[in-house]
Amino acid sequence: MRVVPRHRSQPLGAASSRGAERSGAGAAVAHAPAGFFLNPAAIIVVLLSIFPFVLSLGMTFTNWNLLYPGVAFRGLDNWARLFGDATFQRSVANTVFFTVVATAIEYVIGFALALLVLQIERGQRFFRLIFLIPMMISPAAVGYVVGRMLFSETQGPINDLLYRVGISPVPWTSNPAMAPWTIVIADVWQWTSFMFVLLLAGLQSLPHEPFEAARIDGASGWKLFAQITFPLMVPVSVTAVLIRSLELFKLIDLVRVMTGGGPGTATESVTLYVYDLALNRGDMGYGATVAYALLILVVLYALIYLALTRRAVANAT
Amino acid sequence: MKSPRWRQLAMAAALLGSLIGASGPVALTTAQTPPSAQFPGATVTIAGPAGQVECIKNWTGDWEKRTGATVNINAIPFADIDSKVLAATGTGTFLADIYYIGAQTAGQLMGAGQVLEVPQDVRGGLALDQIPDIYNKYQLSWNGKLYGIPWDGDMLMLNYRSDLLSDPNYQKAFKDQFGYDLAPPQSWKQYADIAQFFTGKDWDNGKPGYGLDELPMRHNHAWNGFFARAAVYAKAPDDPAFFFDPDTMKPRINNPGFVKALEDWKTAMQWGPPDMMSYDWAANAQAFVGGHAALNIQWGDIGPMSLDPNSSVVNGKVGFAMLPGATQFWDAKKGAWETPSEPNRAPFAGFGGWIFVVPKLTQNAAAAFDLASYLGSPEIRAKAMVTPGCGVNPDSLTQLDPKLWVAAGFSQQAAEQYTQAIKDSLTNPNVVFDLRIPGIQDYKDALEIAVTKALTGEATPQQALDEAAQQWDQITDRLGRDQQGKYYRESLGLAS
Structure with missing residues (x-):
């Protein structure tokens, strides 16, 4: 009898199952523990991921509202409603703004800080810890302390300082043109450290040889950064920007605490809109539809982003 | 082999469901209110806005002593109170025996028949004749039937x-x-x-x-x-x-x-x-x-x-x-x-004011109405109205006696202005x-x-x-x- 070698990565249960077919009752005993250990995990995945995913997709075709009894199939009504919903469209525009602007600023500042800290021979740990602190604070607390207290237009210290030096108070959250920028400022305050940590780790792991060769060739300063450091950091940068931007697509906490989506809908994010629809108004059907629209948007974004950056990553690696 | 097992499971589920149904909210109606006002060992849960509902603790101790029941307060953030109550009602989930809720949302529950009508035997203690028409007609009632127990009046x-x-x-x-x-x-x-x-x-x-x-x-x-x-x-x-x-x-x-x-x-x-x-x-x-x-x-x-x-x-x-x-x-x-x-x-x-309603999903309708009507009595409301942190405004004409407000710290002139402004508003046709x-x-x-x-x-x-x-x-x-x-x-x- 030929023994079929088991692949190293092949699951234990799969190998035992195949063996059971060949060696009868003895192998059946061996099969039992594998199922015992695998089934709970499989059930958990089905219950917690796949079932809600499928159920919520199904909800998009219904008029299910938690506040009223009865559910009816409504076909594509909810999807059609998206196209005439000005609040949804505004929330998409706001979310894209938050994502693009905040990610870009956080990346630039995070990279600059990482490069600066990399130059320091002593105290790197200290700065790493200091820069990590904002990331450890609850976003709701950041929204309240940074967003509402510091930026309070009549009682906050920032406007008070501006008033004392003769500058007119800034309408941080009451002006529809200014409010999205105030959200970005608070997000940058909190999450630049995320970029900093990832990029610093990336910089520390870069090989020394290309830098030494470039220095021998006379490169320094900006040239060294533009031609060696930055290209080598592309894989880490692509990952950091992707993770951060995916998080920003789901922004809700800062917005809810700082502006509640206002004034008007000037800072309404898609996730805040979903929260409002589903949990405040009980409109689960349409809330699920908006959530799925966001999912489609995020998937499209991720695919395009990865396609655009693939060549740069390949070159760097 | 699968079919009989599924059938057994379905039958078991149906049996369980019927048992839950029989012992649950449907079984408890106002018609079964016990003659005694004592509820030893019972727990009455009241859900209301955090920061306000806790105020009732000032008076629930006396009620607990008298009835032997326990009051459990479910404080819900103000922003979530309506959605939580409506979602619980819509899904048939027990949230509380008493909802301490705004008149807008209470109206929805009344219109949908999701709350119990106030039993005749507890109405006498509410001094409804002292409550202006606007509250009797619009805040506490729906289509001529009384569902709400008074607590707060709201007039901008x-x-x-x-x-x-x-x-x-x-x-x-x-x-x-x-x-x-x-x-x-x-x-x-x-x-x-x-x-x-x-x-x-x-x-x-x-x-x-x-x-x-x-x-x-x-x-x-x-x-x-x-x-x-x-x-x-x-x-x-x-x-x-x-x-x-x-x-x-x-x-x-x-x-x-x-x-x-x-x-x-x-x-x-x-x-x-x-x-x-x-x-x-x-x-x-x-x-x-x-x-x-x-x-x-x-x-x-x-x-x-x-x-x-x-x-x-x-x-x-x-x-x-x-x-x-x-x-x-x-x-x-x-x-x-x-x-x-x-x-x-x-x-x-x-907004229309905060009131108490007893949902059909209550697990103890008699005790819930007893507690709600105790809190909604003119005596307790008058105390709540001048207790800091309660957020209770006058909702009856007897509460608009300037003397009550002078005793609470108003000047005579301010008390007269305050009560007159509310009275004028409440009684404006x-x-x-x-x-x-x-x-x-x-x-x-x-x-x-x-x-x-x-x-x-x-x-x-x-x-x-x-x-x-x-x-x-x-x-x-x-x-x-x-x-x-x-x-x-x-x-x-x-x-x-």
């Missing part, structure tokens, strides 16, 4: 700095500028003049003050802030309807009366604090009792809050009045502006009670988006309200125009 009113308005120097300067005497405003035009006059003046804290302090924040009280202004321009005294045409459910919110109110408000925003767009209830109150504004639109809470030495710098400096009126109003039935001989007054009972039909959250958000767009210059008042009216039509169609019309007419006490 005008609060003003009496020290500033009575200052001889300001009076002279105001008369020089506007040509008439400085006094509590009788119309929104006068209100605007006074706000303009005081904006930028430094009256006590070394910084320029603001003329007014209102409630324009979306997801908070922009709805109430707007209708407090719009009622006098758009509520005809001989027409019970306000928000919709009760026959067609066509929204009225973009008619010239409402547009005029929004235009006024947009103009007035320049005389308020620059960040007023993000003022929630607390920020509004704090700005006024903190001494930053001359005029304020709020509920009756400002009166007791102005006495608190920890947060108020205006103790003894506040006057109270009914919301201002208007010399003209838009008659929606006639489609024309009307000019009454006296200014039109239409106080707005925004043209008073507008808040909307309380299904979909209120959707209608509210559509309106608040439109109002805030107009206030921040993103749209003209007419454009914004046209957009909101279109949204309201869509919401009404989605929920069923006929059904919504029935609810609206019932909520007004009209034949459905």
Whole structure:
């Protein structure tokens, strides 16, 4: 009898199952523990991921509202409603703004800080810890302390300082043109450290040889950064920007605490809109539809982003 | 082999379901209220807004001793209370035996038959004859049946700095500028003049003050802030309807009366604090009792809050009045502006007050009604009304005796003004009670988006309200125009 070698990565249960077919009752005993250990995990995945995913997709075709009894199939009504919903469209525009602007600023500042800290021979740990602190604070607390207290237009210290030096108070959250920028400022305050940590780790792991060769060739300063450091950091940068931007697509906490989506809908994010629809108004059907629209948007974004950056990553690696 | 096993499971589930059903809410109705008022070992859960519902602990101890029952308080953040209650009701999930809830949401539950009618045997202790018609008819009842137990009354009113308005120097300067005497405003035009006059003046804290302090924040009280202004321009005294045409459910919110109110408000925003767009209830109150504004639109809470030495710098400096009126109003039935001989007054009972209702899902209806009616007795309500942190405003005529308020710390003059302003509002025949039909959250958000767009210059008042009216039509169609019309007419006490 030929023994079929088991692949190293092949699951234990799969190998035992195949063996059971060949060696009868003895192998059946061996099969039992594998199922015992695998089934709970499989059930958990089905219950917690796949079932809600499928159920919520199904909800998009219904008029299910938690506040009223009865559910009816409504076909594509909810999807059609998206196209005439000005609040949804505004929330998409706001979310894209938050994502693009905040990610870009956080990346630039995070990279600059990482490069600066990399130059320091002593105290790197200290700065790493200091820069990590904002990331450890609850976003709701950041929204309240940074967003509402510091930026309070009549009682906050920032406007008070501006008033004392003769500058007119800034309408941080009451002006529809200014409010999205105030959200970005608070997000940058909190999450630049995320970029900093990832990029610093990336910089520390870069090989020394290309830098030494470039220095021998006379490169320094900006040239060294533009031609060696930055290209080598592309894989880490692509990952950091992707993770951060995916998080920003789901922004809700800062917005809810700082502006509640206002004034008007000037800072309404898609996730805040979903929260409002589903949990405040009980409109689960349409809330699920908006959530799925966001999912489609995020998937499209991720695919395009990865396609655009693939060549740069390949070159760097 | 699979089929019988599934059948067994299905039968077991059905049996379990029927057992749960039999021992659950359906089995407990008011008809089974035990003759004794004692409930040893029972637990009564009351769900209400965090920061307010805890106040009942001041009195539940006595009830627990008397009945042997335990009171469990489920404090829910204010922003989530309506959705939690409605979601629990919609899904048949037990949340509490008593809901401590706003009249708007309570109305939805009453209309949908989700709460129990108040039993006759507990009505006697509520002194309902002392409660004005507006609350008996609109806050506590639906279609003539009593479902709510009184706790709080809510009427938006005008609060003003009496020290500033009575200052001889300001009076002279105001008369020089506007040509008439400085006094509590009788119309929104006068209100605007006074706000303009005081904006930028430094009256006590070394910084320029603001003329007014209102409630324009979306997801908070922009709805109430707007209708407090719009009622006098758009509520005809001989027409019970306000928000919709009760026959067609066509929204009225973009008619010239409402547009005029929004235009006024947009103009007035320049005389308020620059960040007023993000003022929630607390920020509004704090700005006024903190001494930053001359005029304020709020509920009756400002009166007791102005006495608190920890947060108020205006103790003894506040006057109270009914919301201002208007010399003209838009008659929606006639489609024309009307000019009454006296200014039109239409106080707005925004939010409508907190009340107690007992849901059909209660696990102990008798104990729930016993506790709710104990809390809703005139004696406890009178205590709650003057207890800091309770957020309870007067809801009955007996609570509007100035002596009660003098005892709570008001001056005689302030007590008389305060009680008279509320009494005038409550008994005004043209008073507008808040909307309380299904979909209120959707209608509210559509309106608040439109109002805030107009206030921040993103749209003209007419454009914004046209957009909101279109949204309201869509919401009404989605929920069923006929059904919504029935609810609206019932909520007004009209034949459905």
